[in-house]
Amino acid sequence: AVFTKEEDIGTYTIRAVDDPRTLNKILYLRPPNNIYTFNEIVALWEKKIGKTLQKIYVLEDELLKDIEETPFPENVGLAICHSVFVKGDHTNFEIEPSFGVEAS
Template identity: 55%
Template sequence: MRKVDVVYSALGHHPIKELVDQALIISAIKEAGNIKRIKISEFGFEAERVQLLEPVNSVLEEKIKIREAVRKEGVPFTFVSSNFGATYFLPRLGQVEADGIPEAAVSILGDGNTKVIYVDERDIATYSIKAADDERTLNKTLYIRPPANIYTTYELVSLWETKKNKTLERIDVSEEEILKKIDEFPGQLPFFYAIAYAGFIKGQTTNFEIDPSIGVEASYLYRDVKYTTVEKYMDRFL
């Protein structure tokens, strides 16, 4: 810690102990005394502005505890709220169980009209690095909300149909069906359905305004960054 200025934590949550152990990083930063900024591992939803179902809620609770520890110790920080990483949902057109982009039919979670935010993981990294020594992001949350990447599921499906010059059958998946899958499915699927539920059903990536006293928006601060748009991202699957 004494050899660096900025600390990025990219620990995962499988097992959840990895998130919990970030408390050790905070202790080391406090002891070193020279760290100018920490970015803890909570890339995804805004931890303090969402309500998630289990099994995701336990992860969220640990992220909030680490935030509280950072503030308590007075460690300079920038929290990063990056919304949906593009890698998982875009290649599935917003589906959870699909292995890739469907050829004939697509499942639409909810009414298909809820807007969500997709961000290329490389852009998440770029914005996080640019914010490292920016005084405008000190002790604030960096929200990554590229305006060209805010889509409903219907808009995403229509974009793909236009690119492929074909029409997909739309299969509606109700909120009740999703809740049943979260309760009954084995393995990791309930985790991803809980994330999908928060985004596609409850709109928790877009249902609040950024409070400028505690947060800033990345694509507004760093207009020089040519982020990957959803429209461009989908070209790789043609």
């Protein structure tokens, strides 16, 4: 997943507006130092709070089954977690230059 501090979003927005490369384009933000796996996020939190968290590992097939069996809208969060942390959809794609530009 890609993470950005809330206070940085305004800066990205202003710079995008002032950059002619972004005119009529989709702006993608994928700073390499802000891409984390779920395990890396947990490790950061453990370091921050100074203790080891109990972890329960879920197989992808189990998660997909839970998404199917959980009623809407509760299953949306599970589907987003699958997309972001299992499939890597935020980072695992090529940017088409005709309609997109990388800002990182």
